[in-house]
Each structure stands twice: as C-alpha cells, then as structure tokens.
Amino acid sequence: MKVSVDEDKCCGAGSCVLAAPDVFDQRDEDGIVVLLDAEPGEHLHTAVREAADVCPAAAIMLADRT
Amino acid sequence: MTSTLDPADRNTAEVPEYPMPRAEGCPFDPAPELRTLQEETPLTRVRLWDGSTPWLVTRYADQRAVLGDRRVSADMTHPDYPRSAPGNGTLSFIGMDDPEHARLRRMVGSAFTVKNVAAMRPAVQKIVDDALDEMLAGPNPVDLVEAFALPVPSLVICDLLDVPYSDHDFFQQNSKTIISRNSTPEERTAGTTALGQYLGGLVVAKLDKPGDDLISRLGERIKSGELTVQAATEMAVLLLIAGHETTANMIALSTVALLRNPDQLALLRDTDDPAIATSAVDELLRYLNITHGGRRRFAMEDIEVAGQLVRAGEGLVMPNEIANRDPEAFPDPDRLDITRPARHHVAFGFGVHQCLGQPLARLELEIVYRTLYRRLPGLRLATDFEDLPFKHDGFVYGVHQLPVAW
Numbered sequence: 001m002k003v004s005v006d007e008d009k010c011c012g013a014g015s016c017v018l019a020a021p022d023v024f025d026q027r028d029e030d031g032i033v034v035l036l037d038a039e040p041g042e043h044l045h046t047a048v049r050e051a052a053d054v055c056p057a058a059a060i061m062l063a064d065r066t
Numbered sequence: 067m068t069s070t071l072d073p074a075d076r077n078t079a080e081v082p083e084y085p086m087p088r089a090e091g092c093p094f095d096p097a098p099e100l101r102t103l104q105e106e107t108p109l110t111r112v113r114l115w116d117g118s119t120p121w122l123v124t125r126y127a128d129q130r131a132v133l134g135d136r137r138v139s140a141d142m143t144h145p146d147y148p149r150s151a152p153g154n155g156t157l158s159f160i161g162m163d164d165p166e167h168a169r170l171r172r173m174v175g176s177a178f179t180v181k182n183v184a185a186m187r188p189a190v191q192k193i194v195d196d197a198l199d200e201m202l203a204g205p206n207p208v209d210l211v212e213a214f215a216l217p218v219p220s221l222v223i224c225d226l227l228d229v230p231y232s233d234h235d236f237f238q239q240n241s242k243t244i245i246s247r248n249s250t251p252e253e254r255t256a257g258t259t260a261l262g263q264y265l266g267g268l269v270v271a272k273l274d275k276p277g278d279d280l281i282s283r284l285g286e287r288i289k290s291g292e293l294t295v296q297a298a299t300e301m302a303v304l305l306l307i308a309g310h311e312t313t314a315n316m317i318a319l320s321t322v323a324l325l326r327n328p329d330q331l332a333l334l335r336d337t338d339d340p341a342i343a344t345s346a347v348d349e350l351l352r353y354l355n356i357t358h359g360g361r362r363r364f365a366m367e368d369i370e371v372a373g374q375l376v377r378a379g380e381g382l383v384m385p386n387e388i389a390n391r392d393p394e395a396f397p398d399p400d401r402l403d404i405t406r407p408a409r410h411h412v413a414f415g416f417g418v419h420q421c422l423g424q425p426l427a428r429l430e431l432e433i434v435y436r437t438l439y440r441r442l443p444g445l446r447l448a449t450d451f452e453d454l455p456f457k458h459d460g461f462v463y464g465v466h467q468l469p470v471a472w
Contacts, residue, residue: 012179013414013424014183014425017180017181019409026175026180028176030175030176031422050409056418057417
C-alpha cells in the first residue's frame with residue numbers, strides 16, 4: 001500500500017490521526033496533515049483505509065502496490 | 067434566487083415542509099417522515115420557512131458526496147443559500163468557501179490538533195472532577211444541565227480563549243438566543259452584537275497584553291496584517307458558541323439516552339477498557355446528533371446527487387440525524403450499541419467544514435463518560451422521562467433541564 005496526502009485539500013479535522021496515529025500526524029502551526037509513513041506495514045492497512053474513508057476532505061490517497 | 071419548483075414537480079404530491087417533527091415519545095429518533103424519504107425518495111424537494119424549495123438529501127452516501135463536493139457552496143450570505151431562519155446568520159469561516167475559509171480556519175487549527183488537545187487532558191479531567199465535587203456537595207436532586215453539563219464545556223472553552231468564566235451567565239444567555247429557532251432576527255442580531263462587543267474588547271485588550279491563549283494568538287495575526295480586529299472577533303464568537311452549547315447538549319442528552327439503555331450504561335460504567343469509552347463517544351454522537359436542522363449548501367454548477375440532476379443555484383439540505391441512521395452505513399441503526407464501530411458517522415458534518423473542534427469535543431465527552439457514571443453509580447432521572455423538556459426549538463438538540471438524583 002502506498003499512501004499520499006494532499007495538504008491543500010486537508011482541513012485539519014484530525015480524523016486520520018485518531019484512526020491511524022502511526023501513519024498520520026498534524027503540523028503544529030495549523031493542524032494540516034503530516035504523513036509519517038508512506039508505505040505502512042500490513043498490520044496498519046485497515047486503520048489507514050479507515051483514515052482515508054473518514055477524511056472529510058478526501059485528502060488521503062491510497063494505491064495498492066503492483 | 068433560491069430553488070423554486072420545477073414545472074415537472076407541480077403535479078406531484080404536496081412538497082413536505084422542513085424541518086419535520088419527531089414522533090411523540092421518540093425523542094432520540096429522527097422524524098419518521100425522514101425515514102420514509104430515505105427509503106423511497108432519497109432526493110426530494112422540501113419547503114422551508116421562507117417558501118423556498120431546496121432538495122433534501124437523506125442517505126448517508128449521498129450526504130457525504132454533497133458535503134465533500136467542491137462544487138457546492140456554504141456561503142450563507144448568498145441568496146441561493148437555503149437559510150434555516152430569517153436574518154443573516156453567518157458566523158466567520160463556517161459560512162465561507164475556500165480559499166478564504168481555509169485561510170481563516172488554519173489560523174485556529176493548531177489549538178485543535180489531536181496532539182495539542184491530548185495535552186489538555188489533565189486540565190479537562192480536573193474541570194470535570196471539580197464540577198462533580200461541587201455538585202455532590204450541593205442539593206440532590208439537581209438539574210444536571212445547570213450543575214454539570216453546561217459548566218464543564220464552558221470552563222474548557224474559557225480556558226482555551228482565556229475568557230473569564232465569571233461572565234458565563236452573559237455569554238451563555240446570548241449563545242442561547244443566537245441558536246434558538248424561536249428568536250427573532252433582531253434578537254439573534256442583538257445576541258451576536260453583544261457577544262461581539264464583549265469578545266472584541268478582549269481581542270483588543272490582548273493586543274497590548276498577550277497571554278498563552280487562542281485569542282492572543284489571533285492578536286499576533288492582527289499585528290502581522292493577516293486578520294482584522296473584526297474578523298478575529300467573529301472567530302472568537304464562533305469558537306465560544308461552538309465550544310460550549312454543542313458539548314453541553316451532548317453530555318445531557320447522552321445521559322438521558324444511557325439512563326434509558328441501562329445495559330449500555332452499565333457496560334460503560336463498569337468497564338476497565340478505555341476503548342469502550344472512546345467508541346461510546348462516536349456511537350452516542352451517531353445516535354443522538356445534537357446538531358439538528360440540516361447542513362445547508364447550494365450548487366454552484368450542475369451536479370448529480372442520488373442519480374438526479376441538481377442545477378446550479380439550487381439549495382441542498384442534509385440532516386445528519388437521518389444519515390446516521392442509514393442501515394446501509396450502520397446495521398440495525400436504531401439500536402444504541404456503544405461497542406459498534408461508528409467513527410464514520412457524520413455528526414460533525416463532512417467535507418472541509420467538518421467540525422474543527424472535534425478532537426476537543428471527543429476528549430471532553432470521553433472524560434465525562436468515564437467519570438460521571440462512576441462517581442454517581444446510582445444516577446437516575448428525578449422526573450418522568452415523558453416530562454423531560456426536549457429542545458425542539460433550537461438548532462442544537464438536547465434537553466432544557468435534566469433533573470437527576472443519585
């Protein structure tokens with residue numbers, strides 16, 4: 001799984017951090033998403049999928065590696 | 067121009083009025099009419115107080131699609147915006163579109179990051195403990211709204227903004243007026259003006275004597291030219307209102323719901339698993355949805371909703387209480403089950419306007435749920451359930467009073 005984030009779309013609601021704190025964090029100055037791990041291990045995939053699903057701004061993109 | 071009826075719709079049955087009343091005796095459930103619409107006509111015209119007929123969107127997936135669509139606008143000053151009441155009720159960035167919305171919202175984002183909110187845990191716990199100490203030392207029975215549900219979030223937001231809590235009567239009264247559907251436009255404007263003057267005074271005072279609080283940090287933006295005093299004041303008013311009314315109503319209404327579902331209350335009270343309290347927060351938000359009144363938008367260009375065309379300029383109303391009871395998203399949706407996965411609910415809204423303060427709201431609720439029912443294991447209603455005064459008159463749902471004994 002490859003994760004990418006779009007900082008311009010992000011609205012800083014923090015949902016991704018609640019869902020997958022090992023993969024997402026927030027910038028301290030404005031709450032915008034920080035990607036901690038662009039290729040998270042398999043044990044994190046469910047949490048990352050949930051983070052992408054609950055992101056209100058569709059700022060998290062997932063790609064399954066071929 | 068706000069949406070009007072298409073000629074094609076004229077021969078169909080009457081356009082239902084919105085909002086619709088809840089069923090007698092079912093204060094936790096959405097209006098039955100919303101349920102029928104969700105099953106049968108997920109996109110339908112409704113008539114608002116001003117005669118306009120925007121589209122009502124009732125399914126979970128469709129509401130998320132609309133609220134997440136960048137081709138819809140939240141501009142409350144625009145004539146196409148489906149207003150929930152008379153008057154120009156805009157409040158800072160919640161009634162704006164990007165890029166200005168994002169610019170302003172990001173200025174206060176730091177205060178509500180998950181990490182910075184987590185750092186407030188000891189302070190919030192102390193506020194909850196102290197409020198309960200005081201309540202337990204006082205009369206029994208008592209009104210839980212007055213004695214606990216309202217003071218806790220008010221103290222928290224006062225802390226964050228460094229607003230003197232001693233003025234809480236003043237700002238609680240004005241907040242109440244602003245969010246009541248029964249207020250006249252003049253009363254609402256007067257309430258907003260009074261809060262604005264009060265907080266504007268604080269904004270200016272903190273320009274000279276800044277402290278470690280959110281209003282002082284807005285002061286830095288004023289000095290750097292990024293924000294006017296007026297815009298900073300509006301943001302402070304928004305945060306003050308959003309910060310206490312919503313959470314206060316959630317605390318009181320959750321307590322009623324849990325007392326009516328004693329198995330769920332027992333589970334929450336007796337567990338040592340912190341994950342239960344966390345999932346209870348989301349499930350109670352999903353089940354109760356204290357913001358009733360429908361999130362509002364209008365289409366800026368032609369878009370497709372629920373397989374139908376919505377034309378540019380037409381209004382859209384998304385009542386989250388019915389989306390959160392959509393069986394497609396939440397199996398057996400009318401059952402309160404604090405162990406179910408419910409984080410994908412839309413009680414905080416969806417799209418770029420989703421509640422910014424949600425990490426703080428979640429923290430407050432979690433601490434309250436883990437503390438209140440343990441400290442008061444004998445908590446019970448001190449009046450008949452049927453006599454509880456539910457807030458059918460506001461944009462925020464809850465109970466006016468909650469007499470309890472323990």
